[in-house]
Amino acid sequence: MGAMKGSALVARDYRTGRRVRLVWRAGVIREVTPEPGAGRGDPWVAPALVDLQVNGFAGTDFRADSVSEADLARAIAGLHRSGCTRFLLTLFTEDWKTLLGRLRRFRALRKHAPSFLRAVVGWHIEGPFLSAAPGFRGAHPAEAMRDPSLEAIRELRRCAGPGPILLTLAPERRGAIAAIREAVALGMRVSLGHTDASAACLEAAAAAGATGFTHLGNGCPPALDRHDNILWRILERTDLTVSLIPDQVHVSPPLFRIIHRLLPPDRIIYVSDAMAGAGSGPGVYRLGSLELAVGRDQRVRLPGTQLYAGSALRPVDGVERAVAMLGDAVRAERRAGDGAPWAAAWDRFSTLPAAWMGLPSTLSPGAPADFCVIQTNRDGTIRTLQVWSGGQETE
Numbered sequence: 001m002g003a004m005k006g007s008a009l010v011a012r013d014y015r016t017g018r019r020v021r022l023v024w025r026a027g028v029i030r031e032v033t034p035e036p037g038a039g040r041g042d043p044w045v046a047p048a049l050v051d052l053q054v055n056g057f058a059g060t061d062f063r064a065d066s067v068s069e070a071d072l073a074r075a076i077a078g079l080h081r082s083g084c085t086r087f088l089l090t091l092f093t094e095d096w097k098t099l100l101g102r103l104r105r106f107r108a109l110r111k112h113a114p115s116f117l118r119a120v121v122g123w124h125i126e127g128p129f130l131s132a133a134p135g136f137r138g139a140h141p142a143e144a145m146r147d148p149s150l151e152a153i154r155e156l157r158r159c160a161g162p163g164p165i166l167l168t169l170a171p172e173r174r175g176a177i178a179a180i181r182e183a184v185a186l187g188m189r190v191s192l193g194h195t196d197a198s199a200a201c202l203e204a205a206a207a208a209g210a211t212g213f214t215h216l217g218n219g220c221p222p223a224l225d226r227h228d229n230i231l232w233r234i235l236e237r238t239d240l241t242v243s244l245i246p247d248q249v250h251v252s253p254p255l256f257r258i259i260h261r262l263l264p265p266d267r268i269i270y271v272s273d274a275m276a277g278a279g280s281g282p283g284v285y286r287l288g289s290l291e292l293a294v295g296r297d298q299r300v301r302l303p304g305t306q307l308y309a310g311s312a313l314r315p316v317d318g319v320e321r322a323v324a325m326l327g328d329a330v331r332a333e334r335r336a337g338d339g340a341p342w343a344a345a346w347d348r349f350s351t352l353p354a355a356w357m358g359l360p361s362t363l364s365p366g367a368p369a370d371f372c373v374i375q376t377n378r379d380g381t382i383r384t385l386q387v388w389s390g391g392q393e394t395e
C-alpha cells in the first residue's frame with residue numbers, strides 16, 4: 001500500500017501501470033509525477049466514476065416530492081461507496097411545470113452544502129419529449145409526454161441556470177429538430193432516446209447538433225422488426241456517444257459484446273440509470289408515483305410486468321460486470337504498458353462521459369481531486385475501493 005498521508009499518495013496509474021505520486025491541494029490535483037520503484041504491490045489509482053443517469057440511490061428517490069438535505073446526502077454517500085463522486089441528477093417524464101418545479105427545488109437544495117455542489121454536477125432531463133409508442137416509452141407515462149417547443153427549451157435553461165444539462169428526446173416529435181438546435185445553442189448536450197426515429201430523422205437530429213443516444217438496447221420494445229429497427233439504425237452510425245446500462249440485464253451479454261465490436265471504443269459510455277433501490281437490498285421502492293420491486297437479482301420491475309424501470313446497479317459494479325461480459329476484449333484494450341485489466345471499462349464510466357459533458361476528470365493537474373484507490377484480487381476483480389471527493393477521503 002502506498003503512502004497516503006496528507007495530500008499526496010503513491011499508487012499505480014490505472015492506464016499505464018506506472019508508479020506515480022499524486023499531489024493535491026484545495027480539492028484540485030496539482031502534480032502527477034513518476035515515482036521510482038517497481039510498485040507491483042501498490043494499489044491502483046483511477047479518476048472517480050462519473051454517472052450521467054441517476055434517478056435516485058440508497059433509498060432516495062429524486063422524483064419524490066420532498067427530498068430533504070439528509071436524503072440527498074444519503075444518496076451521495078451511497079454513490080461515493082460505489083466509486084462515483086459526480087453525477088447528473090436525472091428527472092424523467094412528468095407534467096412539464098412539475099418537472100421544472102422539481103429542478104428549481106434541487107437547484108436550491110444543491111446550494112446547501114459544498115459536497116452537494118461537488119456531487120450534483122448537472123442535470124439529465126429524460127423526457128417529456130419522448131416517443132409515447134408502447135415499448136418505446138418504457139416506464140415513462142405517455143399522458144405527460146409532449147412536443148418540444150423553443151420556449152420550453154429556453155425555460156429549461158433558465159430553470160437549471162448555468163452548468164451541464166443532458167437532454168434526452170425523441171427526434172421524431174414535432175418541432176424536435178429546431179428544439180435540438182436551440183438546446184445546443186444554449187449549451188446543452190442532446191441525446192436521442194426512447195425513440196423510433198427513421199434513419200433520415202436521426203441524420204437530421206445529428207446535423208442539428210444531437211451527439212448522443214441514451215441507453216441503447218432499452219427504451220424500445222422487446223420484439224423488433226428484423227430488417228429495420230432502432231438498434232440497427234444506431235449501430236450503423238459511428239458519430240453518436242452511446243450509453244449502455246452494463247448490469248448484464250438491460251443489455252444481454254452477447255448484444256453488449258456486439259455493440260462493443262461495432263462502435264468506436266471511445267463512443268461507448270456506461271450509465272447506471274439507478275433508482276432508489278440501488279445501493280440498498282431487495283425490496284419495494286418508489287420512483288415518483290410508481291412502486292417498483294427490486295429482486296434478489298437486482299432487476300427492477302414494474303410489479304406484474306417484465307418492464308424494467310431503472311436499475312439497481314452500483315457504478316463500480318457496472319465496471320466489473322462490463323469486464324465480465326467483455327472478457328479478453330476489454331483486457332486487450334489497455335491503452336499502454338501494464339495498466340489495470342479493467343482500465344478501458346473504467347474510462348467508459350469516468351473520463352469518457354465526463355469529457356462528453358465538458359467536465360475535467362483525468363488524473364492530471366487542474367482536475368478535481370476525485371479519484372479511487374483500488375486493490376485488486378489475483379483475477380483482477382476489485383477487492384477494496386477507497387474514494388476521494390474534492391481531496392477528502394469519503395466514508
Ligand SMILES: [Zn+2]
Nearest residue numbers: 126138215219
Ligand atoms: Zn430511459
